[in-house]
Amino acid sequence: MKQELDYTRGAKPLYAQLYDILLHKLKTGEYKKNDILPTEAEFEERFGVSRITARRALAELVAKGLVKRQAGIGTMVISTSEKQGVKTRMSLVDGQQQVPINRKNLKLEFILPPEVVAEAFGLTSGEKLQCLTRTICRQNEVPAQLNYIWLTPRLEALTLEDITNGLYSALEARGENIDAFQDVITAEMATEEDCNILNVAFSEPLLIKTRKGFNEKGELVEYTIARHIARFYQYRVENSR
Structure with missing residues (x-):
């Protein structure tokens, strides 16, 4: 079943919305340390987003030190809470x-x-x-x-x-x-x-x-x-x- 994202004008970019959803799942324990996250194809089916959007959301999680991507394995959870850091935009x-x-x-x-x-x-x-x-x-x-x-x-x-x-x-x-x-x-x-x-x-x-x-x-x-x-x-x- 697809989870709905906000496509209205002025809404957050889709990758940012997906990132927020994944971050919430990490913080609430739905995804735990050493879990393997769904594939980009599965995110595409589940959220109705492109693989590029899914990949960018995952890249944000990688940048936060929450997950790591390993060839042949997938995207693994290495932490369930954001470390304090500097955000720029x-x-x-x-x-x-x-x-x-x-x-x-x-x-x-x-x-x-x-x-x-x-x-x-x-x-x-x-x-x-x-x-x-x-x-x-x-x-x-x-x-x-x-x-x-x-x-x-x-x-x-x-x-x-x-x-x-x-x-x-x-x-x-x-x-x-x-x-x-x-x-x-x-x-x-x-x-x-x-x-x-x-x-x-x-x-x-x-x-x-x-x-x-x-x-x-x-x-x-x-x-x-x-x-x-x-x-x-x-x-x-x-x-x-």
Whole structure:
């Protein structure tokens, strides 16, 4: 029997709702230490969500140190209570939190990556990577951020048509699932390309979120550099259980 999730406008993302449900089951003892959680396919059937959504919810549990994923075994409970830690998130401050996101994929091409990206993927000098350039828009189709998503060289060449139904769906279809990620937040001034695409001035400050996404083997799948217009966002840090 499927458990209902809230699909109404303004509701939490589905992965966050699923995470809350699983966390409740851990805290109430429905799932105990050393239990093996249902598979992603079972979550798909039980909650009516995609496997990508289920995988992201499980990745959140992994990040909290509550479960671990083992090849050939599944997802095992290693703790039933959250450890005190720091939670971080980016949120809009311009009143558009409830406005649906519109992703615009601008181009997908093989180009030379920045040195830090090449080093992360272990590339040799002069080796190119596929890079997806896209904007994230909200109200009035005004871009709020610009993303450069560098993809593992293990992938064959993709086209914009391949990612029509979502980049992560395309990755999953090719056996490159995102199982865990790591974010770093910095700040920079806008570059010339930022100015042209985001329609900002050179003096405009940007929040930069760098994300590394890993598969279940711990291999790097994506290296995303997301450039946020700072006046649209706030960076929140919460110390809680």
